[in-house]
Amino acid sequence: MRLAPVAAILLRQWYLLRGSPVRALPMFAWVGIDVVLWGFISRFLDSVSGAGINFTAVLLGAVLLWDLCGRVMQGLTTAFLEDVWSRNFLNLFASPLRISEYVTGLVLASIATSVVGLTVMLALAVPVFGLSFLALGAHLLLFLTVLYGFGVALGILASALVLRFGPASEWLVWPIPALLSPFCAVFYPLTILPAWMRGVAYLLPPSYVFEGMRAVLQGRPFAALPVLIALTLAALEIALAGWYFVRVYRRAVRTGLLARYSAETVS
Amino acid sequence: MTARSEHHPADSATAAALRVRGLRKSYGEVLAVNGVSFEVAAGEILGLLGPNGAGKTTIINTILAVLRPDSGSIRIGDLDVSRQRSLALARTNFAAVYASLPGNLTVVQNLTFFGLIYRVRFLRRRIEELLRQFQLEALRNTKCGVLSSGELTRVALAKSLLNRPRLLLLDEPTASLDPAAARDTRSTIRTLVHDTHCGVLWTSHNMYEVEEVCDRVLFLSHGQVLVTGDPRSLPREHGARNLEELFIQLAREPLAHPAEHLA
Numbered sequence: 001m002r003l004a005p006v007a008a009i010l011l012r013q014w015y016l017l018r019g020s021p022v023r024a025l026p027m028f029a030w031v032g033i034d035v036v037l038w039g040f041i042s043r044f045l046d047s048v049s050g051a052g053i054n055f056t057a058v059l060l061g062a063v064l065l066w067d068l069c070g071r072v073m074q075g076l077t078t079a080f081l082e083d084v085w086s087r088n089f090l091n092l093f094a095s096p097l098r099i100s101e102y103v104t105g106l107v108l109a110s111i112a113t114s115v116v117g118l119t120v121m122l123a124l125a126v127p128v129f130g131l132s133f134l135a136l137g138a139h140l141l142l143f144l145t146v147l148y149g150f151g152v153a154l155g156i157l158a159s160a161l162v163l164r165f166g167p168a169s170e171w172l173v174w175p176i177p178a179l180l181s182p183f184c185a186v187f188y189p190l191t192i193l194p195a196w197m198r199g200v201a202y203l204l205p206p207s208y209v210f211e212g213m214r215a216v217l218q219g220r221p222f223a224a225l226p227v228l229i230a231l232t233l234a235a236l237e238i239a240l241a242g243w244y245f246v247r248v249y250r251r252a253v254r255t256g257l258l259a260r261y262s263a264e265t266v267s
Numbered sequence: 268m269t270a271r272s273e274h275h276p277a278d279s280a281t282a283a284a285l286r287v288r289g290l291r292k293s294y295g296e297v298l299a300v301n302g303v304s305f306e307v308a309a310g311e312i313l314g315l316l317g318p319n320g321a322g323k324t325t326i327i328n329t330i331l332a333v334l335r336p337d338s339g340s341i342r343i344g345d346l347d348v349s350r351q352r353s354l355a356l357a358r359t360n361f362a363a364v365y366a367s368l369p370g371n372l373t374v375v376q377n378l379t380f381f382g383l384i385y386r387v388r389f390l391r392r393r394i395e396e397l398l399r400q401f402q403l404e405a406l407r408n409t410k411c412g413v414l415s416s417g418e419l420t421r422v423a424l425a426k427s428l429l430n431r432p433r434l435l436l437l438d439e440p441t442a443s444l445d446p447a448a449a450r451d452t453r454s455t456i457r458t459l460v461h462d463t464h465c466g467v468l469w470t471s472h473n474m475y476e477v478e479e480v481c482d483r484v485l486f487l488s489h490g491q492v493l494v495t496g497d498p499r500s501l502p503r504e505h506g507a508r509n510l511e512e513l514f515i516q517l518a519r520e521p522l523a524h525p526a527e528h529l530a
Binding site: 002004005007008011012015016019020082086087088089090091092093094095096097098250253254255256258259 | 294324325328331332333334335352353354356357361363365366367368369370371372373376379380381383384385386410426
């Protein structure tokens with residue numbers, strides 16, 4: 001892995017963000033809207049519920065962490081799509097740039113933009129709605145690692161799907177987080193789900209995070225094994241997504257799709 | 268016609284900049300390139316000619332490793348493109364009308380981006396040299412998307428020279444340029460070849476340009492090599508008045524006996 005080509009991918013994202021407020025705005029705007037919307041919903045539920053659940057911590061905290069995972073995926077996919085939109089594949093892939101360097105650059109760009117989102121999220125949710133992620137203690141770091149890892153895996157997978165099925169398949173990838181959220185048990189405990197959905201949930205690292213988060217906030221003992229499983233799954237899924245991206249890239253080189261990408265198919 | 272370089276590729280004792288052997292590529296039932304072999308010597312400009320659909324772009328794409336051939340080998344210098352892709356492409360660069368640079372980056376941003384990808388040493392200095400060479404200084408902070416096609420071509424050429432390539436692939440590099448700019452570009456490339464000894468593979472449909480700039484040409488039709496030789500003597504050898512007439516003759520002929528044309 002060479003530093004300069006990875007830095008090039010990062011620098012390109014910086015140039016684009018710096019030159020276009022329209023690109024920078026979603027990093028702040030959607031996060032802000034989510035915080036406000038779910039903050040008030042949580043506050044309302046706190047006022048009417050006698051269940052003794054701290055909705056601000058459990059619901060708002062979960063929504064925001066899930067939102068962060070989605071932002072990581074979207075940040076990576078958007079960085080990839082910049083090359084689709086500017087028809088830059090030929091210039092990129094006919095250069096010495098290695099696929100590992102390209103994907104690493106996209107991942108770092110995504111992490112950088114999502115950290116901005118995380119900062120805005122905390123700056124708004126903590127003082128306005130009294131959300132305290134500190135209640136999660138050191139576990140928060142583990143939870144964030146899992147969510148970042150899963151977001152990266154989804155982002156690589158989504159980019160591979162766009163590379164495989166052409167620019168028009170972009171619409172397919174945006175709803176992926178929404179499709180997965182029922183399985184990830186963001187809003188409710190896993191036990192609510194039917195058995196088949198629980199089976200899917202066990203393959204998704206965020207479900208362990210949200211279960212763990214609820215356990216910690218409700219004062220139950222923290223189980224290390226589920227988080228370890230989640231970390232392992234996230235690492236495995238990043239590796240699988242990377243393998244799929246390389247496979248799709250090689251197919252595109254073999255069929256000629258990469259050289260004529262705007263045509264969407266070579267048939 | 269501008270003065271041609273004194274250097275002749277045959278004088279060079281250095282290894283071939285590009286060596287293509289038995290290249291074959293089909294898209295489903297369509298055979299785009301059928302057993303093509305050729306070399307570009309260091310310091311040589313080889314013109315790759317042929318009608319639309321002859322296989323020129325397919326050959327360029329396979330050399331650039333964005334298209335995998337069905338069979339055959341491609342070596343850039345002593346590096347096998349299929350096995351040492353990144354190293355081989357670090358010595359190569361290209362400019363093509365169908366591969367414009369991202370329009371949402373400025374000229375300098377594009378050159379910086381690609382300079383990092385090609386790991387160009389002393390990048391800022393190199394960019395300044397190229398901005399001067401291609402008269403792009405006034406456009407340095409202009410987004411490429413608002414440049415004229417001629418200006419875009421100059422930026423693409425500047426990008427193609429960033430890494431001082433040993434092999435340069437130019438797919439119709441002067442297609443969008445006015446005659447004066449085209450002449451300047453040809454002169455720049457010839458000077459570059461003279462000074463750096465890099466090999467150039469040049470495609471063009473402008474036969475005047477080909478005659479002026481290429482040391483040797485290779486005619487392709489239906490993915491096969493029909494004729495190769497000196498663009499200044501080939502027309503006479505084949506009973507044509509000039510290169511354009513020879514091009515039209517070859518492009519219209521059926522492919523039944525390509526071997527008969529081989530010099």
